[in-house]
Amino acid sequence: MLAMFSIRKFFKKDDQFFALLQASAAECRHSVEALDRVLHNHSMLPTLEDFVVARRKEKEIVSEMENLLVKSFMTPLEPADLETISRALYRIPKTIEKFAERFILCAPQLRDISFGRQVEMLKSATDILAKMIEQLTRGPKLTAVKELQDELQRIEGEADKLLVGSLKTLYAGQYDTVKTVVLKDLVELLEKVFDRCRDAGSAVFQVVLKNS
Numbered sequence: 001m002l003a004m005f006s007i008r009k010f011f012k013k014d015d016q017f018f019a020l021l022q023a024s025a026a027e028c029r030h031s032v033e034a035l036d037r038v039l040h041n042h043s044m045l046p047t048l049e050d051f052v053v054a055r056r057k058e059k060e061i062v063s064e065m066e067n068l069l070v071k072s073f074m075t076p077l078e079p080a081d082l083e084t085i086s087r088a089l090y091r092i093p094k095t096i097e098k099f100a101e102r103f104i105l106c107a108p109q110l111r112d113i114s115f116g117r118q119v120e121m122l123k124s125a126t127d128i129l130a131k132m133i134e135q136l137t138r139g140p141k142l143t144a145v146k147e148l149q150d151e152l153q154r155i156e157g158e159a160d161k162l163l164v165g166s167l168k169t170l171y172a173g174q175y176d177t178v179k180t181v182v183l184k185d186l187v188e189l190l191e192k193v194f195d196r197c198r199d200a201g202s203a204v205f206q207v208v209l210k211n212s
Contacts, residue, residue, distance in 0.1 A: 016068060017076055018137045024061045024089040025130040027054045028197075031093035032122045038100055039115055048104065051097040058090045077136075081207045085133075088200035092126070095196050099189040106182050113183065118162060118190050121155050125197040128152050132204045142212045145205055152201040159194040163187055 034050035065086045069079045076082075103110065132148050135141070166187045170180050 015076055015137070017065070017082055018133070020061050020065050020068075021082070021085060021089070021133045021136065022130070024058055024086060025126070025133045027058045027061070028089055028092040028129060028200075029123070029126040030054050031096040032119065032126050035096055035100055035122070036119050038103065039119060048097065048101060051093065051100050054093045055097050058093050062086050062090050077207060077211070081203075081210075085200065085203045085207065088196070088203045089129070092129075092193065092196045092200060095189065095193045096122075099186060099193065102182070102186055102189065109179060110182070110186075115186075115190065118159065121159055122193060122197070125152060125155050125194065128155075129197060129200055129204075132201055135208070136204065140208050142208055145208045149201050149205040152198060156194045156198045159191065163191050 031051060031054040034054065037050070065082060069075065069082060128148050128151055132145060132152075135145050135148070167184070170184055170187075173180075175183065
């Protein structure tokens, strides 16, 4: 049986399935950019508007993907694989929105806390995901996707080290009880965002590996 990628000749480069995945990856990056704005804007009370918009767009993309899969006789990848990648990407802005929601509730008390390094790492992680999705549109090379996956894993590992360092600081009693609980919740939510990025990258890599 021919690998699924062998039928790419039947699809245009702007194939709607891959276009949806690319749009989904873009919304992941938009969510990170919105988070960056919230964390660095001290002049006004932040809102969830940008995050809600990004998540709503992601949800619409997932829904459109499902509708296309139902209606299409032929797909560039196995339908289950397309749905898995789509849903993995959707979970990223959804989790970022949860973090932003908790941060905004306590923003005035958290102005002395910096999540800048984590946000820069998330920008890198979502950029890598976008590149991995772009690879899918080309009939991907396993080596190229593996290199991107390795870099994503490296970032996730670095994020885990930051988490441990943050927890050590919290348990050292530097902050009052309420602030400690809030920060622990936020740090663990950020860890989940990195996990979601890792999961999405793994989903893409497994699809490429299966079809190589």
